[in-house]
Amino acid sequence: MDVRYINPFVKSIKNLFQTMLSTNVAFGRPFIPSPDDDWRTDVSGVIGFSGDASGAVVLVFSMDTATKLASQFAGTTMDSDHPDFSDAIGELANMVAGGAKPEFEGLDISISLPSVIIGKNHELSNSRVHPGLVIPCDTTLGSFRVHVSMKIEKLATVGASS
Amino acid sequence: MKILLVDDSRTIRNIQKNILAKLEHKEIDEAADGVEALVKLDEFSPDLILLDWNMPNMDGYTFLQTIRKNGVKTPVIMCTTEAEKTRVVQAIQAGANNYVVKPFSTETMAEKIEQTMKKVAAGA
Ligand SMILES: [Mg+2]
Numbered sequence: 001m002d003v004r005y006i007n008p009f010v011k012s013i014k015n016l017f018q019t020m021l022s023t024n025v026a027f028g029r030p031f032i033p034s035p036d037d038d039w040r041t042d043v044s045g046v047i048g049f050s051g052d053a054s055g056a057v058v059l060v061f062s063m064d065t066a067t068k069l070a071s072q073f074a075g076t077t078m079d080s081d082h083p084d085f086s087d088a089i090g091e092l093a094n095m096v097a098g099g100a101k102p103e104f105e106g107l108d109i110s111i112s113l114p115s116v117i118i119g120k121n122h123e124l125s126n127s128r129v130h131p132g133l134v135i136p137c138d139t140t141l142g143s144f145r146v147h148v149s150m151k152i153e154k155l156a157t158v159g160a161s162s
Numbered sequence: 163m164k165i166l167l168v169d170d171s172r173t174i175r176n177i178q179k180n181i182l183a184k185l186e187h188k189e190i191d192e193a194a195d196g197v198e199a200l201v202k203l204d205e206f207s208p209d210l211i212l213l214d215w216n217m218p219n220m221d222g223y224t225f226l227q228t229i230r231k232n233g234v235k236t237p238v239i240m241c242t243t244e245a246e247k248t249r250v251v252q253a254i255q256a257g258a259n260n261y262v263v264k265p266f267s268t269e270t271m272a273e274k275i276e277q278t279m280k281k282v283a284a285g286a
Contacts, residue, residue: 019267084172084176090171094216101243102246111216113218
């Protein structure tokens with residue numbers, strides 16, 4: 001996957017966290033996941049892409065970080081039993097995907113409705129079809145990862161506006 | 163002023179409600195998709211609709227097209243992650259009065275609501 005596809009997501013995550021969580025995000029160096037990595041995680045928020053691009057963006061959190069971020073976003077305390085917890089995580093994923101989309105200029109990309117997986121230590125298998133990249137994100141409320149796997153189905157000028 | 167919030171995310175609707183409460187708007191009703199919004203449009207008769215785009219059952223764009231085709235003139239502010247210029251143009255052509263891109267700040271939401279109601283009052 002082209003590293004340039006990462007920038008739109010970094011911009012989008014930064015903007016989302018500043019605007020709706022009043023939190024800055026420090027980004028680590030994006031890396032290619034290895035099969036030897038530990039893929040166990042507690043909370044995953046997934047948005048799929050279709051149209052001129054295919055793939056997915058997945059927000060991956062520990063339970064502790066996920067509840068803290070969801071609480072900050074919703075403006076109310078949310079533990080994992082809160083009826084809107086998965087909704088909040090799904091909407092965060094939705095905004096990360098939606099915010100990155102316009103950076104892929106000239107492409108008509110559709111995003112799916114969010115899917116959220118909650119379960120202590122569930123395993124996230126990385127797509128074999130479009131090997132992705134992982135963006136490490138760090139905030140005062142905890143660290144999380146954003147997996148981006150994207151394949152452009154049409155020639156485009158990515159990041160022309162950045 | 164009666165405001166109908168249409169979004170499949172209850173978290174977003176709650177955030178919008180908190181912002182509207184600060185702006186002294188207390189007559190609020192909610193719908194989680196376009197189908198539910200059509201029912202609420204009849205039952206609640208809102209003066210303003212905040213409308214998400216991506217929702218199950220019936221998306222916001224289809225809802226907007228449907229109500230405008232039926233002659234409903236209620237002001238609509240799209241409030242969505244869909245941020246491409248092409249999408250904004252598409253929504254405005256379908257009859258949206260204003261557009262808020264998610265993620266939004268309290269200030270932006272307040273400003274767009276005021277702007278929309280002024281435009282509507284001026285008959286624009
Ligand atoms: Mg939605």
